[in-house]
Amino acid sequence: MAAPRSFTWTRRVFLTLLTGFVLLPVYVMVSSSLKPLEDVSSQFHWLPSNLTIRPYIDIWSTVPLAKYFLNSLIVAGAATVCSVVIAVFAAYAVSRYEFRGKRVFSVTVLSTQMFPGILFLLPLFLIYVNIGNATGIALFGSRGGLILTYLTFSLPFSIWMLIGYFDSVPRDLDEAALVDGCGPLRALFKVVVPAAIPGIVAVAVYAFMTAWGEVLFASVMTNDATRTLAVGLQGYSTQNDVYWNQIMAASLVVSVPVVAGFLLLQRYLVAGLTAGAVK
Amino acid sequence: MTTTTASAQPGERTVGKSSPGTARGPRRRPGRIRRIGLPYLLLLPALLLELLVHLVPMVIGIVMSFKELTQFYIRDWTTAPWTGLDNFTMSVDFDAPVGEALLHSFLVTCAFTILSVGLCWLIGTAAAICMQDAFRGRGLLRAIFLVPYALPVYAAVITWAFMFQHDNGLVNHVLHDQLGLTDKPSFWLIGDNSFVALLVVSVWKGWPFAFLIVMAGLQNIPKELYEAAALDGAGVWQQIRRITLPSLRPVNQVLVLVLFLWTFNDFNTPFVLFGKAAPEAADLISIHIYQSSFVTWNFGAGSAMSVLLLLFLLLVTGVYLFVTSRTARAPRNPQERKTADV
Numbered sequence: 233m234a235a236p237r238s239f240t241w242t243r244r245v246f247l248t249l250l251t252g253f254v255l256l257p258v259y260v261m262v263s264s265s266l267k268p269l270e271d272v273s274s275q276f277h278w279l280p281s282n283l284t285i286r287p288y289i290d291i292w293s294t295v296p297l298a299k300y301f302l303n304s305l306i307v308a309g310a311a312t313v314c315s316v317v318i319a320v321f322a323a324y325a326v327s328r329y330e331f332r333g334k335r336v337f338s339v340t341v342l343s344t345q346m347f348p349g350i351l352f353l354l355p356l357f358l359i360y361v362n363i364g365n366a367t368g369i370a371l372f373g374s375r376g377g378l379i380l381t382y383l384t385f386s387l388p389f390s391i392w393m394l395i396g397y398f399d400s401v402p403r404d405l406d407e408a409a410l411v412d413g414c415g416p417l418r419a420l421f422k423v424v425v426p427a428a429i430p431g432i433v434a435v436a437v438y439a440f441m442t443a444w445g446e447v448l449f450a451s452v453m454t455n456d457a458t459r460t461l462a463v464g465l466q467g468y469s470t471q472n473d474v475y476w477n478q479i480m481a482a483s484l485v486v487s488v489p490v491v492a493g494f495l496l497l498q499r500y501l502v503a504g505l506t507a508g509a510v511k
Numbered sequence: 512m513t514t515t516t517a518s519a520q521p522g523e524r525t526v527g528k529s530s531p532g533t534a535r536g537p538r539r540r541p542g543r544i545r546r547i548g549l550p551y552l553l554l555l556p557a558l559l560l561e562l563l564v565h566l567v568p569m570v571i572g573i574v575m576s577f578k579e580l581t582q583f584y585i586r587d588w589t590t591a592p593w594t595g596l597d598n599f600t601m602s603v604d605f606d607a608p609v610g611e612a613l614l615h616s617f618l619v620t621c622a623f624t625i626l627s628v629g630l631c632w633l634i635g636t637a638a639a640i641c642m643q644d645a646f647r648g649r650g651l652l653r654a655i656f657l658v659p660y661a662l663p664v665y666a667a668v669i670t671w672a673f674m675f676q677h678d679n680g681l682v683n684h685v686l687h688d689q690l691g692l693t694d695k696p697s698f699w700l701i702g703d704n705s706f707v708a709l710l711v712v713s714v715w716k717g718w719p720f721a722f723l724i725v726m727a728g729l730q731n732i733p734k735e736l737y738e739a740a741a742l743d744g745a746g747v748w749q750q751i752r753r754i755t756l757p758s759l760r761p762v763n764q765v766l767v768l769v770l771f772l773w774t775f776n777d778f779n780t781p782f783v784l785f786g787k788a789a790p791e792a793a794d795l796i797s798i799h800i801y802q803s804s805f806v807t808w809n810f811g812a813g814s815a816m817s818v819l820l821l822l823f824l825l826l827v828t829g830v831y832l833f834v835t836s837r838t839a840r841a842p843r844n845p846q847e848r849k850t851a852d853v
């Protein structure tokens with residue numbers, strides 16, 4: 233199909249402008265992270281006149297960035313693993329079985345997507361404190377509480393997407409496994425899960441990004457020891473100074489792992505969305 | 512929309528399976544019936560967690576909205592006195608300061624959401640259509656376009672906050688110093704401009720999701736449709752209008768709803784951009800409620816506002832689903848529509 237000139241040119245101009253819009257903050261992040269403090273505090277310049285890698289060294293001592301990094305990694309990693317495992321089980325049940333209450337379950341789980349986070353922030357805070365007082369299990373201020381909270385954020389979307397994905401795996405495959413004497417769980421892990429790997433990876437990417445980027449609960453439910461990056465980055469602005477160059481360097485450092493991971497796995501995400509969400 | 516997707520398909524399948532022509536039917540496997548408890552067992556973890564973290568807190572939140580829950584009672588919220596509907600009447604008394612501020616914040620959020628969702632959809636769809644045909648560098652471009660989606664919110668928004676700085680930001684440098692469009696450098700993070708700043712950041716961050724979903728939706732449109740249309744002499748623009756956009760309708764119905772809910776409830780973007788108190792022109796509802804609860808320490812009023820917000824979202828979603836499911840009954844299959852058109 234030979235596209236007419238008008239279309240090719242519109243496309244070219246539009247995509248160029250859009251690329252500029254998308255990359256502008258990335259450029260600012262990179263270039264400002266290589267400037268000394270005097271330069272980022274005065275007028276903006278497109279090209280850094282004094283290049284320095286000093287900010288990348290200082291970020292680790294201005295705030296305990298490594299600790300925040302580790303906390304974020306533990307919280308997001310654990311939330312992802314738990315969320316994916318739980319979503320796989322739930323989606324398998326909905327995709328492969330007829331049972332009473334199936335519709336109620338789907339509606340309930342999916343409608344939690346529309347709740348404003350602010351609605352359950354305070355009640356959840358009270359519940360965690362009460363559980364802590366009653367049982368001694370420290371949820372408030374601990375990584376555990378944050379993991380528990382985050383994994384439920386990605387759960388509804390993950391279940392929804394995996395149901396669509398599991399539906400696209402031919403039933404004959406796992407029914408054959410059942411006939412061969414596999415239990416339903418073996419059929420799930422031997423047949424359905426391997427066939428649905430792109431969907432599962434997509435869900436895992438989504439869950440990890442949700443947890444890595446959350447700000448509201450992280451700022452209320454963490455303390456000095458469990459602070460995550462979302463809150464920790466605020467430490468670079470003090471009353472006297474805002475260390476913009478260090479903020480940009482730290483932003484870049486905390487972004488690189490997720491962006492790299494995401495871009496590596498984006499094929500799976502697109503495939504997962506095609507099969508799962510878009511139907 | 513989402514719920515019908517989830518439940519309609521298994522239903523359809525059951526009908527297909529139990530028809531006499533199909534060899535494998537659930538009835539032929541008695542072991543199935545004995546394992547009747549299994550689906551519940553598989554659902555149990557998800558159910559328990561959603562209960563603990565979403566539903567129970569929500570119920571408590573609703574209870575709290577009927578109480579006078581100020582800082583004096585926060586140690587043991589159950590002892591706070593009941594106030595009936597006081598928190599609600601205060602929230603919707605639009606002549607008094609509290610209600611007036613809430614109404615203002617609500618209207619700002621509505622305007623913001625409509626603009627942001629509209630722009631995200633428009634840019635995302637346009638980009639996805641532009642990238643439908645293969646060209647050199649398409650893979651790289653797609654990766655670039657997904658960067659805003661992949662960047663952690665706080666890192667991305669903090670960079671925008673830096674760009675919008677009055678003295679040392681890029682935006683003022685370009686608009687004032689380089690292009691000379693403004694008399695003096697503007698303030699972007701306070702005052703009326705803050706609405707624009709918030710919108711730009713929100714669209715920058717949100718459109719790749721629309722792009723991703725539309726791109727996935729485009730893959731489901733059969734190539735033959737375009738080929739047939741090209742044979743009939745339809746140009747690219749006509750093909751987009753007659754085939755691409757109509758075929759995307761079911762995808763768009765889900766996409767717009769999801770974007771609406773996310774944007775309306777967004778807390779992270781304004782919180783990182785403006786801090787705990789947003790400027791009046793960009794006072795989104797979730798920040799407003801946070802401010803009412805945690806800064807002025809009136810959790811009862813904050814809960815009442817949250818409940819009102821939830822009721823509004825339920826209403827909008829309900830109406831939306833009703834309207835879209837009714838229009839969906841019209842011929843949806845692009846093939847049918849095409850033959851009708853030609």
